[in-house]
Amino acid sequence: MRLFAAVLPPPDVTDELAAAVARARRLPGADGLRWTGRPGWHLTLAFYGEVGEEAVAPLAERLARAAxxxxxxxxxxxxxxxxxGRALWTGVTGDVPALRLLAGRAEAAARRAGLPMEEHRRYRPHLTLARARGRDRAVDLAPFTAALDAFAGRSWTVRELSLVRSNLPGPGVPGEGPRYETFAERALGTGG
Known part of the structure; x- marks a missing residue:
């Protein structure tokens, strides 16, 4: 199964973001983007890719320790x-060092569980809102980033790390994006 670790913003936070995104989606050129669906909004901490059934339990246990x-x-x-010109996102403020620490721990959890991970890159916290259609197509995203410049969402307390399963659409399903389901949630700060 295809898995990643993430922080999931609560509904009141995504409500505010949805209103800002709705305004951006009315801009000229918005139909040239594939907009992510609200149920899939998340802050990816570590992407694991395809994980065999035998590795899921050890990964979940390591993530519980990290949490x-x-x-x-x-x-x-x-x-x-x-x-x-490929991806539009909203950024993150607040205790970003703690988020980076959690992302590093989520990546280390995978390595300790025996999963092969790509070369480590500095974590850039963001929530993806839209992507250019097609791999080789770039879009002028400046009007969209300008439309989101003033967006300032309410703060929330991150209390859990989620292990999320990504279900890719089947072949021949135009315009459909991945569907995400929370596979496991691990509470933060419960000792250790």
Missing amino acids: RRTDPFELALRGGGAFG
Whole structure:
């Protein structure tokens, strides 16, 4: 199964973000983007890719340890940005060092569980809102990032780390994106 570790913003936070995204989606050129669905909004901590059934339990146990060692912390979604002309996102403010620490621990959990991980890169916290259609197509995302510049969401306390399963759409399903389901949740700061 295809898995990743994530922080899931609560509904009141995604309500605010949904209103800002709705305004951005009315801009010219918005139909040139594949917008992520609200049920899939998350802050990825570590992407594991395809994980065999035999590795899921050890990974979940290692993630539980990582969560226990991380105290709850405050975050808020804020502003907008882009990765080149390929992805539009909203950023994160608050205790970003704690989020980075949790991301590092989620990556280390996978290594300790025996999962092969790509070369470590500095964690860039963001929540992806849209992607350019097609791998080789870039879009001018400046109007969209400008529309999100003033966005400042309410803060919330991150209290858990989620292990999420990504279900990719079947072949021949145009425009459908992945569906996400929370596979396991681990409470932060419960000792250890």
